[in-house]
């Protein structure tokens with residue numbers, strides 16, 4: 001029994017971080033129809049930001065989180081302006097973005113590799129290796145903090161989408177771009193803002209990831225498949241769906257890791273992606289996903 | 293006196309494609325209901341899109357209260373008081389009725405005023421108040437059309453344009469839609485209406501405009517148009533329409 005609780009807790013801890021990683025991806029897909037294969041490489045960029053903040057100046061990664069968010073959001077604005085804005089009207093936009101973001105992912109990986117080399121790194125604030133104990137069950141502090149902060153950020157994102165004026169505009173644009181434009185929404189600005197927010201969330205996820213997982217520039221390949229499985233399962237473009245899929249799959253993966261073998265843990269995500277695409281390509285939660 | 297809205301010699305098409313409209317015009321009188329009729333593909337929707345600024349005119353002009361609307365985007369014509377409900381209704385299916393109405397007032401900068409106007413809309417359309425927190429996409433066709441039409445009123449427009457509001461609705465509901473159209477006109481709002489069902493449309497209109505192959509065949513009071521023999525010809529060479 002204790003073992004089961006233990007594994008569930010570890011799964012939940014990872015689920016929170018994956019949920020944050022996936023929500024940025026979902027947002028960008030929902031609003032812009034961009035399948036952003038560069039998202040995980042941008043998460044790594046966020047992780048490096050937190051890493052160097054800690055290494056060079058001893059700044060806690062949780063304090064670096066807003067810095068990484070803003071920095072990555074700014075990179076998002078730049079990427080959007082350079083690569084996506086002009087092509088937004090093209091009929092093959094969504095397909096094209098797959099190749100485009102693939103190329104961007106390789107460029108970011110190359111740039112990070114050239115600057116920081118491909119060695120394994122992990123940010124090591126004291127809590128990263130510490131744990132709370134409840135009886136014999138231990139809760140790693142690093143994962144707990146990362147999971148809690150992820151949920152907080154996702155909560156803020158949901159409230160923003162639900163109640164703010166820009167949030168209304170983003171949801172409206174996701175559901176019916178032409179109708180939103182007709183009512184006076186500047187849909188191009190909405191695209192830019194959601195892209196920036198989505199990439200900013202990658203930065204935030206990176207800062208949290210940096211003390212939960214060890215990372216290196218090429219690590220993003222591993223995450224692409226994981227994140228794709230979460231987003232597809234959640235119904236492409238649904239943040240709520242992505243969050244549910246993240247927790248569900250992470251818990252399952254934790255059990256697979258504990259009882260089948262840790263090398264099989266990652267396979268859980270790929271297998272889930274495979275099964276979902278085979279039997280329920282629209283995702284687990286419905287035909288037409290919405291952000292919330 | 294400058295005319296209220298002048299639509300003259302409009303030529304327009306999509307992209308580099310052929311001219312879909314070629315010499316379309318219509319007279320618009322303030323506060324009246326205008327019904328544009330014509331066979332499938334005549335260019336009725338295209339004409340409304342040109343007026344709304346969704347599609348630029350290649351030739352001709354749209355002049356609203358003395359101002360040429362050439363080159364204006366849809367949100368700019370909206371700010372000038374011309375609201376448009378396209379054939380597809382343009383709702384946000386996964387937003388609630390209230391949220392859809394709020395989107396209708398998106399360009400208002402005063403949230404309090406916007407919500408006050410939404411309350412007025414609820415008084416006029418009690419069914420929308422009943423459904424306020426329901427997703428728009430889960431309502432019946434008639435309710436969705438009511439929402440789409442009501443949503444335009446939040447900005448207190450001078451002209452509203454409805455593209456086939458009766459599309460896909462049961463006859464009883466269609467009558468309700470036309471009652472709403474009349475009610476809107478009685479408040480002094482000018483209505484431009486596209487209708488597939490010529491008789492039904494003209495019976496509820498003051499003015500009729502007949503479009504065929506991208507040009508205006510003729511226009512006149514709704515009664516005149518309704519009884520014009522050319523109408524019979526237009527609709528499948530003599531099929532009875534009146």
Ligand SMILES: Nc1ncnc2c1ncn2[C@@H]1O[C@H](COP(=O)(O)OP(=O)(O)OP(=O)(O)O)[C@@H](O)[C@H]1O
Pocket residue numbers: 306309312330331332333334335336337338339379488
């Ligand atoms: N977005 C578009 N791109 C290219 N061609 C279009 C587009 N929309 C309409 N057309 C073409 O323009 C012509 C006129 O279309 P329009 O929708 O204005 O006709 P309509 O009179 O409204 O017909 P209906 O009664 O079927 O709604 C049609 O031949 C149609 O194929």
Ligand SMILES: [Mg+2]
Pocket residue numbers: 336337338379455
């Ligand atoms: Mg039409």
